[in-house]
Amino acid sequence: MEEDKKDENEKTKRAFLGIWFDCCHTYGRLYKNKDGTAYVGRCPSCLRPVRVRIGGEGTSRRFFRGE
């Protein structure tokens, strides 16, 4: 299976945010949604959805804790 990685990188940049999930004490990643308004993802352990808004307070932080 071939993935169109170049194209994808140029268009979406695959921006992600490292996050610590307090629920399971594990580290994971959130990816930017297509509108660029939030980072969304799931805890890799319990699959609980997590969302971190982009814009306003907190955007400059590179590391978030799941709430």
Ligand SMILES: [Zn+2]
């Ligand atoms: Zn969890």
